[in-house]
Amino acid sequence: MxxxxxxxxxxxxxxxxxxxxxxxxxxxxxxxxxxxxxxxxxxxxxxxxxxxxxxxxRGIIRRIAAVPNHYKLGYRFNGMTVWDVKDEDVSEFGQAVGRLPFVSHCYLRPRHLPKWNYNLFAMVHGKTEAEVQQYRTQIKDLLINVLQVRNDDSDHGVKFKTNDMLTSTEILKKTGLRLKR
Amino acid sequence: MVKKVMLMDKSSRHAQTKLAELSSLDKRLINLLQRGFPISERPFLDIAEQLGSNEDIVIERLNHLMATKVLTRFGPMFDAVCLGGAFTLAALAVPEEKFAEVTMQVNSFDQVAHNYRRTHHYNMWFVVGAESEVEVNQVISDIEKKTALPVLNTPKLEEFYVQLYLPA
Known part of the structure; x- marks a missing residue:
């Protein structure tokens, strides 16, 4: 796995x-x-x-920049939106989702059927819950024709959705990734 | 019922972080520096010129924004994989009554860099970063043994975009 x-x-x-x-x-x-x-x-x-x-x-430095504290700037809401995109369309549409100005991270990740059917992850941030919902809707509008619709897997008791949004409600741990001496 | 409790957690947590009071110059500086910083002899002079300010003020404001933690980092963002590491994003579906215990178990691994509670059946999402792929797989397997829960392992297969930009 x-x-x-x-x-x-x-x-x-x-x-x-x-x-x-x-x-x-x-x-x-x-x-x-x-x-x-x-x-x-x-x-x-x-x-x-x-x-x-x-x-x-060489891409070893991605960029030299400042990183803000989300909450200090009023970005209290976030969503990890996850999508079940048809394999043949995911590269093209992943790039399109990545180009949306409000998406901060966008990755292709493996599905684990039947328990996890989503392969495209896109992170969004907003100052209100409505703003984050609006971003999710905009991504859905873009992906509407390439989402994979699956029949429910009754053997495993799984009902598939084409997308979901996971909101972080608590930071349990946050440390920097560092090169060790 | 569970959902309601989590929303309360969220609002109480966010209430702890006060919104920063920022001048117009602070906001423009934050926005410009999120986009990038020059590689030059006097980079703050270049920034000051773009903002119609002066070098000393820009340096003073940036030090202030770091000291008050409005900015959490300032400097080169290295591609961690290029530096010779291996990474994955992974998740657990943790029964609510075991959540505190499993949080301690997962966080006890030095290789777990970030860990977040999220609103889903898979309610714990964490990043494992280690020196090698073998070590990452070992940590995932150790977490499964320690928690007696199956890990959902979702390493990135392709990156379409990474750049956080939050306009102030």
Whole structure:
């Protein structure tokens, strides 16, 4: 059941590895942040700028950015929307759902029939419950012709739906993923 | 009845986080920095110019937004898989009377990075991150043994989009 774990190793040089270790908890908030990193790595600022640009080019740095606390900005509601999309359509329509401005994450994941029939996951955030419901409706409008309609599985007592939305009601654990020294 | 209890949990939890009071500059800074940060000698000068502000003020406001936890992170977002890790998203359908116990059991694994209660028959969703695929599978199997519940394992097969943007 666990045959599809994502794994992909990108080779990092020792220096790049040190850069990751130094910056994975954040960049210094000073006028010359890259110069400060350079001093810690005993290389020049120009070399750090080139290394950062190269890591970004290679996709190892996804982006350099700020991440807000959802609740402090008033985004109190979220929904993990899940969809049973026909296999032949899921790549095209997964990309279309990912392009919707209010979708923050969109992934193809494996079904586990009969207990879990959803293969497309799209995360949405909103300031009101109505806003989140509206987003779900917009995704449904986009997917309406490619949703898989299944007959109920009476052997397992399962009634299939084409989609659902799971709202998080409590953070049980939240730690950062970090490269270890 | 269960649903009602969960909604109360939710409102009490959210009541603990106060909405931040933000100036117009703060909001524009938050929005710009969510989109990206330059790789240049004086990146805050570039940001200040885009906002019609100055470098010192931008640095002061960003430090303030970090200190007050309006922003939770500022810096490079690394692709964890590129750094040599293996990951999966997994779920459990936990009987309500066992929820607290199973939460402790699941959270006791260092490899469990995030864990959320969600409104569904599968009511516990967690991310397992480890050094290798073998280790991820071992953790999933250990969680099944420890909780005596079957794990729904849903690792990503394809990524269509990842970028959180919450306009302030």
């Amino acid at each position: 666990s045959n599809y774990i994502s794994q992909h190793n990108e080779q990092l040089s020792d220096l790049e590895r040190q850069f990751v270790l130094l910056t994975q908890s954040g960049l210094p908030i000073v006028a010359k942040p890259y110069q400060q990193i350079a001093a810690q790595l005993s290389i020049t600022e120009t070399e750090v700028l080139a290394m950062a640009a190269d890591l970004k080019e």
